[in-house]
Amino acid sequence: MTAADTTTSTAPGEAAAPDRTHILNLSCTDRPGIVARVTTSIAAVGGNIAESAQYWDRSTDRFFMRILFTTPREVNHAVIHGALRSAIDGFGMTFSLTDGDRVPGILVLVSRFDHCLLNLLYQIRVGWLRAEVRGIVSNHEDARTIAEQHRLPFHHLPVTRDTKPEQEARLLELYRDSGADLVVLARYMQVLSNGLSTALQGHAINIHHSFLPSFKGAKPYHQAHERGVKLIGATAHYVTPDLDEGPIIEQETERVTHALSADDLVAVGRDVEARVLARGVKLHLERRVLLNGHKTVVF
Template sequence: MTAADPLPTTATVAPAEADRTHILNLSCTDRPGIVARVTTSIAAIGGNIAESAQYWDRSTDRFFMRILFTAPAEVGHGVIHGALKSAIDGFGMTFSLTDGDTVPRILILVSKFDHCLLNLLYQIRVGWLRAEVAAIASNHPDARAIAEQHGVPFHHFPVTKATKPEQEAQVLRLYRDTGADLVVLARYMQVLSNELSTALSGHAINIHHSFLPSFKGAKPYHQAHERGVKLIGATAHYVTPDLDEGPIIEQETERVTHALSADDLVAVGRDVEARVLARGVKLHLERRVLLNGHKTVVF
């Protein structure tokens, strides 16, 4: 090479856009060939299955399936729907297709007890719970400092019996305006009306401070203490117009003894509630929960 020769150049090739992740949930009457038809359709568009789980409920003859798969970035949901249309129509499927790369957004409702709220924020911060908190709303001002500390918008929506319809309209408007995917009742001590419960159907999770069925009314742990219970627990369930009777997502119990005071039971209960709610939210956001009538299938 002489001084006059041009220097060799290396062509710059733009890196290929990474594959996108998708989550397919489906249910239908059980018949032979469902798995084969669906997986073949995914393969036909260049999809690669990373996770697959299925379940046949013999009591209802209903089949449930969850598939997490990757596909080339240029393959959008329209193409995927088109590829699956034959299977969907042929088997009469109820299905949902979710972009697995988009971080879901949650709206947290809380009252004065903040242990579940704090655990959710912690699990998000450390990356165990993949979510973004769109806002925190409360019927009390107590959680404002927590929201500000975590850089989350806070909304104080006071409520009385007379103002409940207007207050719930504010909650619903906030849910829609923030584009939240889920409402989390993190010890939100207000009973949602039938109208709001219906509007949030399948998109609101409550933590019940007992292993359902439970002691009803005020001070459940004190009632439990008076009855000498040996197990206490918590239940994460979907909100429905039937109070504390929504489909159950997650539960846990903790063994206790006669030596514990009512305050001790409260402390144990706080810990269980925070864990169960976080797990229930995680399962929902990862699209691992499928409704099966009044029950759930959790993959």
């Protein structure tokens, strides 16, 4: 008897257990029959597809797919893996299967600018962002009050050039111990070392306070103001050892004019940064972002 043949009885008046929700992400070399094989395998375990998106990148001949589906409660990931094994092996797929019912956790890193942190907390509170903050980490004390107001763990990890290795080791330990799915650099004004960037690759998102490629160095908005720019923006991207060059998840720009001061640009920039970071985090946690080399496929 297979999982698809298994039935469970429900006592009179007793509500049936809700279905499980799963998210399947996959990529492989494009070939005919991928969608048919995968969806047939899901149907074989009683799966019902609620959302599906796919993309063929002609330049690399790679196929990408995301499927959100439900199954009866008794069908677990091991059963689904078994049903998909033939397709995975046959097409040489890179894949992930995620529990869609579990609320993902994030560890937020912040320095003194708290607008991105506050927006994340607000979006979680109103239910637009489905996440649980496992802790707030900062190299300054400024965000402690925010953490206390929201009854969240706060970790003050000051850093200097001499203490950076020990500080980053502690940061990585906090991330692993927290069970968080993602590290969010919410205007954390420290450059992560190559070692930490590599350890967190694919699991850390940074908000860059410019529309990349950008004015680099200190005070980017002031540099932009001096150059008379007409657009400013922000970029949410994955952290990699290549500074500010990780795969881009989300971007937004705002049109500005000569009449705005540098402080006006900073104010506009804060608003854009907060929105872009929240959207980037949401896309990642909903498993809508698939890596395609140095680029991303975002469903």
